[in-house]
Amino acid sequence: MVTVYLNTQDTVLVFTNKGRYLFIPVHKLADIRWKELGQHVSQIVPIEEDEVVINVFNEKDFNTDAFYVFATQNGMIKKSTVPLFKTTRFNKPLIATKVKENDDLISVMRFEKDQLITIITNKGMSLTYNTSELSDTGLRAAGVKSINLKAEDFVVMTEGVSENDTILMATQRGSLKRISFKILQGAKRAQRGITLLKELKKNPHRIVAAHVVTGEHSQYTLYSKSNEEHGLINDIHKSEQYTNGSFIVDTDDFGEVIDMYIS
Numbered sequence: 001m002v003t004v005y006l007n008t009q010d011t012v013l014v015f016t017n018k019g020r021y022l023f024i025p026v027h028k029l030a031d032i033r034w035k036e037l038g039q040h041v042s043q044i045v046p047i048e049e050d051e052v053v054i055n056v057f058n059e060k061d062f063n064t065d066a067f068y069v070f071a072t073q074n075g076m077i078k079k080s081t082v083p084l085f086k087t088t089r090f091n092k093p094l095i096a097t098k099v100k101e102n103d104d105l106i107s108v109m110r111f112e113k114d115q116l117i118t119i120i121t122n123k124g125m126s127l128t129y130n131t132s133e134l135s136d137t138g139l140r141a142a143g144v145k146s147i148n149l150k151a152e153d154f155v156v157m158t159e160g161v162s163e164n165d166t167i168l169m170a171t172q173r174g175s176l177k178r179i180s181f182k183i184l185q186g187a188k189r190a191q192r193g194i195t196l197l198k199e200l201k202k203n204p205h206r207i208v209a210a211h212v213v214t215g216e217h218s219q220y221t222l223y224s225k226s227n228e229e230h231g232l233i234n235d236i237h238k239s240e241q242y243t244n245g246s247f248i249v250d251t252d253d254f255g256e257v258i259d260m261y262i263s
Helices: none
Strands: 011-016 020-025 053-059 067-072 076-081 105-111 116-121 125-130 155-160 166-171 175-180 207-213 219-223 228-232 259-262
Touching: 011 105, 053 105, 067 155, 105 155, 116 166, 116 207, 155 207, 166 219, 166 259, 207 259
Parallel strands: none
Antiparallel strands: 011 020, 011 053, 067 076, 067 105, 116 125, 116 155, 166 175, 166 207, 219 228, 219 259
């Protein structure tokens, strides 16, 4: 869930998993009371049936040095400046980044200046580098390789990170692992990165979700297909690099963990 505060002079940019964005002037949104169901985005701008919203941002003035960073599941990344997204076409989705076949856009970030980002993969690899390594590119470009993935591995998280943050990871086996910023090692784009999990021969842990935890976050929610589990992030003690964290739920009862949300 994303909450964006805005006024009628602003523009909402809605980014989807297919690398497209919807340019929606706020004054075109219906005035709906907070208890009402709301309006589906496809009623404003048509999107495909299997297209989902990844993130939403509010732009007050496109005359800025800020930029967006786009990251895909298959390890591609791209940086484009905010002014490129200004348009006069509101009636259909527009290209934000080229997403190749069998890939999905999983992360869209907006930064005012270059900063560190970190990538976490399903097999527990992590790569951290500065966005200054990314060149500004046009909207129809596919970008460059973000991380050198192992066979059958894929990216589960790409987010901005700073020295006061921690990283919270959830595995399919019901374990949560939290690490401090100091475990991350600054590197260069397109490298393999460091290992964050202890590899097991039988039923190895695989990271299904991960998030950068800032001072604004206090709670987590784990999800299986039929259950959810809530808890306090501070109850998850920080781990060393080569561990699999601590079991939070019993997957025999809860089911395999498929996602995690923090708030």
